[in-house]
Amino acid sequence: MGKTQYFTATSIDGFIADQDNSLDWLFQADANGESAGGQQYRAFFEQVGAIAAGSTTYEWVLEHEQMLEKPEKWPYHGTPCWIFTHRQLPAVPGADITFVHGDVQAVHQQMAAAAGDRNIWLVGGGDLVGQFADHGLLDEIMLSVAPATLGGGAPLLPRTLLPGELALTGCRADGPFACLTYAVRVRRGDDPLCAS
Numbered sequence: 780m781g782k783t784q785y786f787t788a789t790s791i792d793g794f795i796a797d798q799d800n801s802l803d804w805l806f807q808a809d810a811n812g813e814s815a816g817g818q819q820y821r822a823f824f825e826q827v828g829a830i831a832a833g834s835t836t837y838e839w840v841l842e843h844e845q846m847l848e849k850p851e852k853w854p855y856h857g858t859p860c861w862i863f864t865h866r867q868l869p870a871v872p873g874a875d876i877t878f879v880h881g882d883v884q885a886v887h888q889q890m891a892a893a894a895g896d897r898n899i900w901l902v903g904g905g906d907l908v909g910q911f912a913d914h915g916l917l918d919e920i921m922l923s924v925a926p927a928t929l930g931g932g933a934p935l936l937p938r939t940l941l942p943g944e945l946a947l948t949g950c951r952a953d954g955p956f957a958c959l960t961y962a963v964r965v966r967r968g969d970d971p972l973c974a975s
């Protein structure tokens with residue numbers, strides 16, 4: 780079974796969108812195209828077998844990319860997506876999208892079955908990822924930290940995960956971004972990371 784990963788860009792002060800749900804600050808960060816982000820994203824995405832996102836994130840993609848009018852632009856064709864919402868939202872024509880609500884555990888089982896040996900990508904937002912973490916279903920956090928502070932907005936991960944629960948496993952510069960990877964230590968006695 781693959782990993783369940785939260786892969787996202789964030790501001791220095793821990794927001795993944797500003798108070799207007801805008802990502803302009805993120806696009807500005809790499810305006811000069813100095814990062815190898817696209818290449819790294821492709822390598823990451825090749826290993827993804829299932830995707831989950833909350834409704835704000837989904838609606839941002841619908842609106843920003845005019846996805847209902849241009850469904851061929853849907854970036855995840857061939858990869859099943861689970862969108863969490865209590866509402867009835869339009870599906871992108873031809874996309875493999877399942878709308879779900881409530882407990883993330885059962886959905887995670889479906890996602891793991893679909894993903895097989897590949898990874899599960901939790902796109903966000905932060906509270907949805909927190910719901911997976913609450914159930915010990917988050918294995919890895921992969922961050923591209925942009926050189927920006929926003930002072931408010933959509934939180935990266937509104938949960939308490941203390942140093943004993945997170946291990947830094949990767950740290951490198953990519954153009955203007957700091958790329959950080961953390962393993963999330965599961966809270967089980969049999970986990971080797973918890974042995975010391």
Ligand SMILES: NC(=O)c1ccc[n+]([C@@H]2O[C@H](COP(=O)([O-])OP(=O)(O)OC[C@H]3O[C@@H](n4cnc5c(N)ncnc54)[C@H](OP(=O)(O)O)[C@@H]3O)[C@@H](O)[C@H]2O)c1
Pocket residue numbers: 787788789794795796800801802805832833834835836837839840863864865866879880881882883902903904905906907910933934
């Ligand atoms: N920086 C980045 O790389 C990055 C990555 C991802 C997202 N983003 C942005 O960050 C923002 C995230 O927005 P957000 O914080 O509002 O998070 P979100 O997870 O995208 O949306 C939250 C909504 O998802 C639904 N939801 C969450 N958990 C649910 C559950 N268990 N059952 C049913 N529905 C559930 C609820 O919507 P309903 O009202 O529909 O029930 C909730 O209001 C967006 O603007 C997005 O574009 C940025």
